[in-house]
Amino acid sequence: MVLGDREAEESDWVENLWHAIPAPKARVEVTDPDRTADALDRGLTELAHGQLRGPAETSDHDHGAAAGHGEQPEADEHAEHGGHEADGDHGGHDMHTGHETHDEHDGHDMHRAHDGHDMHGGDEAHGDHDMHGGHDPHGGHHGHAGHDMGGLVDGLPMADRADDRDGLRLDRLHVPLGPALADWPAGLILRMALQGDVVQEVTVETVAVPPSPRPPSWGFRAFWDEPWLRTAAGERVSKGDAARRLCAAHLDSLGRFFAVAGWADMAARTRYVRDRALAGADAAELTPLVRPLIRRAGRSWTLRRLTTGLGVLRTGQARHAGVTGPALVADGDAHSRMLMWLDAVGRSAAACDETETLDLDGAEAIGPRGRVDGPVPPSQALLDVLPGLLEGTEFACARIIVASLDPDPDELAHVPAAGMLHG
Amino acid sequence: MQTSDWQPVLVLLVLVVAGVVLLHALSITVRAVREPLHTGPFSGGLEPREHPLSRFHVRWYPVTMVFLAFDMEMLFMYPWTKVVSAVGTTAVVEMFLFLGVLLAGVGYAWREGAFRWS
Amino acid sequence: MAERTPLWAVFVLPALLVAVALVTAGVDAVLAAGARTGRPASLREVAVRAAGPGREVLRQLVQQPRRTRASDVPLARIGAALLPVAAVLAAVVLPLGFRSVSDLPDGIVWFNAMEALAWAAVWLAGWGPNSTLSLIGGYRFLAQGLAYELPHMLAITTAALGAESLRVGEVVDAQAGLWFAVWMPAAFGIYLLSAMAMAFWGPFDQPAGQDVAGGAAAELSGADRVLFLGGRWLLLVVAAAFSVPLFLGGGHGPLLPGWAWTVLKTAAVLAFLVWARRRIPTLRMERYLELAWVVLTPLAIAQALVVAVVVLNR
Structure with a gap:
């Protein structure tokens, strides 16, 4: 589809x-x-x-x-x-x-x-x-290996060597990851240089979006940021709507995080609750749905052991890069970012019936990934820190780090800075 | 006795291999489009720049060495289990001294960081 | 000692294993769906969910197969087929009650040898398709093997030591009084961990993990995929079933006949594993391997020492 x-x-x-x-x-x-x-x-x-x-x-x-x-x-x-x-x-x-x-x-x-x-x-x-992709334009030429130009097998060269972080000279693969990968920020492309399963170099791209002929409406802009964007444009949005969207956004991110961490049941449950939140469930329904999730994930000893120390992002470094969301407050690794999300999910689930007007100077002014009224979209800052955090990590760790930051390429789609970003 | 013990194993091997072949045959007869789809490897929709087959960076290489030592040890341990009470205390002392020496090796490898990578 | 069964048992064994594997996968599918939306609404819904794995098999068979560029098809195919073959051959020594298809004199070593074929199988299936993600998956299993195999071998030797025999039938006989699980709890626990690890399933599913889009299985399609993923379930069932003669007294038990006890105990172990899977995220080997060598291996050796001393003084 x-x-x-x-x-x-x-x-x-x-x-x-x-x-x-x-x-x-x-x-x-x-x-x-x-x-x-x-x-x-x-x-x-x-x-x-x-x-x-x-x-x-x-x-x-x-x-x-x-x-x-x-x-x-x-x-x-x-x-x-x-x-x-x-x-x-x-x-x-x-x-x-x-x-x-x-x-x-x-x-x-x-x-x-x-x-x-x-x-x-x-x-x-x-x-x-x-989840299979990649079409080979020379697909019909199987068995013709060697008929191609020098050094090419079926139209592709073999891997070349390069120095690795441990001072060895090893084969290096250039692999694009994304844009369509299960539990991956939709539209994000990471061009990785891999040695074995160690990420050596990363370049961040997003799917290029052609300029749309249609007038930009809110639905067109980043879905998860919508309440804040509307407020910034002077529309009246209730705090409850913002809290609901925040709760769902974090649940969405958590769903990806759990799925990448290999906790399928938690991921499925989280996504179910996200759907309930988006379908308009009130605080009385959401709170009991959310609480067991928070307890289970927060208390899981294995999850803590498996995700501590991955992608440590200190506040100073984060602020320098312009990160404004939970990743800034978390001041630490993938696990601490997950705890921030859990905490925010708990609070926003309880607040999603509030009817006061959202006000961009208040405590609720920060969107799921950061301040939407800043000079650049919050996900841009997350994408900027990403390459530094990924280099030298193992593939599985890299996936967890990406999921723990969870940049949303949508946010970049309608600002001039969109397109190629080099980190 | 010895041969008849293995006879069912052989029959079973033939049977399972036949089952595998049958499954492949079944799949060929029932599949919607018979000729396979030729495509590139999947990584999200874009093509890699090289063939993925490569000399893989095996960072747990030191562990394989430690493992090999223990694997050899297991060769002794299997027959040993059958004679423990027949040989008596010496069998136990010798085996666990041996294991102790190997464990010291594990301790050393651990201190050197062989079990940590990434 | 286990009695010999007639030769027709050879035909029953694979069918029985496949049936148990399908049931286990069905239960797992029902629980997985339940984890999302809570309790199923009706019995019919349960049935639909439980039939999921079976439908998936049919779908794979009907679907057009895929071939990746410059892939080594025979290699991947052998790898995929090796998994179920090894699982079924390992099951030769499994006694149902007190009868196994063939109670080999070195049954425990045979089981160990067959189960170790999974190393080759997963790596071959990962290397064959010429795809980065499946290659990573294949290598992950080798790292996983280095972590789980040694405590696992020590655990099964400990059971053999308790009976002073490598014949599975005699190990069962030695547990007529007290189950080995009772006085070798550490070995039993380690065995259960490695049962999941050898089937790269549940918390040990990293070689076929979600983060690498299916890992070693990422590029397999059609019958190959059915054999590989089905073989994985078979391996899990066989590994779980083998814990019954090793540690849980085999067919021994009051009132019921031996075969019923075997079935009950196997079901209990499988249920425990399926439950445990829901509680734990995937264990990454670069974190688990250290635990395996620094904690589990010395623990397994200590357990073997205790058992050896008990055997000496018997």
Whole structure:
């Protein structure tokens, strides 16, 4: 399923992923949040009845008015959320054929679509087993190794050597990670130089988003920052709405964090609670849902042992880089950042019924990833510190560090600084 | 006795291998598109710059050495279990002296940081 | 000593193992779904969730297979197939009640040898597809092997020492009175840890971890994927079942017949492992290995020493 704009759909990596998914498959493109359910149904029908040999494509992008739908996030969420669940059921029954339509991990992206929040260029939703990508343009040339230019095997060179951090000269691989990876900030690309499973060098990129012809509406801007962005623009937003969004944003980040740490059950539960929060559950419902999560994660001795010492970011360094969110306050490693999130989730879940007006000078002025009214989006600062923290770490640790900072590439999408960022 | 003990094992091996082959055959007959999809390795949608097969940086290399020592020791320990009470105290003393020496090696490797990497 | 079973048992054993593995995977799937949304609404929903692993098998078989560029297909294929083959062959010495398919004189060594084939299997499956993420997964299992294997071998030797025999049937006989788990608790605990580790499952699933998009299994598809991931469940079932004759008295128990006790005890061990998986995040080897060598190995040796002294004075 591709969510998003026409232009973005045509980018390379989406094509790559599409080609790399084995048949039977169907492609559904959703640009209009109101017609999500329709499009999914059509995709399913196609999978069930369509010819299996050719790629079946469904597209749904004849709606110039899509932008407007982001204006009523609450209403949309309700309606579309229901649609999503219904489709989940569908997927359950059609398991043999429909693997692309039903996915638990990307609930996040579903919400974006529902909000007309489709600017970051399209997301692939897939089950665990379909996370395959990368299309080889020379795919048909198997067995012709050696016929290519010198040193190339099947069109690609073998790894070259370079000095490593331990003073050895070892093979070095250049691997791009992302943009579509399970439990990965959607749209983030890390170009890594790996030696074995040690990260040697990292360059941060985000998926390039073509300038949108449509007027920027709130739904278009970073979904998780919406209440703060609206306030900054002079609209009236209640503290409760901001707290709800903050709670859901942190739960979303925590879901990724737990999933990367290999705690599938906690990740699933966290995401369920996130969905409840976004669906408008009140404080009385959310608090008992949130409390066991906080207790379990906060008390887990193994999780502490496994995540302490990873990606230590001291306050001084963080402030220097312009980090303003929980990562600044945490003043420490991945585990302390997780504790900050847990703490904020607990507080904001209790506060999500407040009706006072949000005020950007108050304590609630900081968005999920930092101050939204700063010179650069908060995620930019997180991306800036990322390469320094990742270099020399092991692959698994690197994933945990990325998840513990959880930059949101959406925040960068509509500022001039977006695009290539070198760290 | 010796041969008949292994006979079922052999039959089972043949049976399981046949099962594996059958499963592959089944998969070939029922799959939707028979010819495989040729594609690059997955890492999120973009292509790597080199072939991933490489001389892997095995940072736990020193551990393999310690492991090898203990693995050899296990060769002695298996038969040893059968004769402990027959040989008596000497068997126990000798085996655990040996293990003690190896443990001293583990202690040294630990102090040298062989069990920590990354 | 265990009695010999007729040759037809050879045909029953793999079917039985696959059935147990499917049931365990089904229970695990139900619990995983329950972790998300709480209790299932109806019995039908439970059934749908429990059938998930079975549906997944069918889906993999029906789906078009994938081949990565310049991959070594036979290598990956051998690796994937090796896992279930090793698991089933290891199960030869498993007694159901007091009868096993073949009670080899060195049954414990045989089990150990078969289970160690997983090292090769996972590495081959990881190397074959020519993909960075699966390569990382394959190497992770070697590091994991270095961590779990030694305490594991010491633990199973301790059980053999308690019975002064390497024949599984005799180990069971030695527990007619007191179970080994009672007076060798450390060895039993270490064994349970390594049972999960050898099947790279639960808290030890790093070689096939979520963070590397499936690791060694990332690029496997079709029958290969079914064999690899199914073999992993088989290995877990066999490893859990082997703890019953080693530490939990095999078929010994009051009232019920021997086979029923074996089934009950195996189910209990599997249930414990499936439960334990929900409580613990994935253990990364660069943190666990130190624990394994500095704490678990000396602990296993101390346990062996205690047992050796008891055996001497028996």
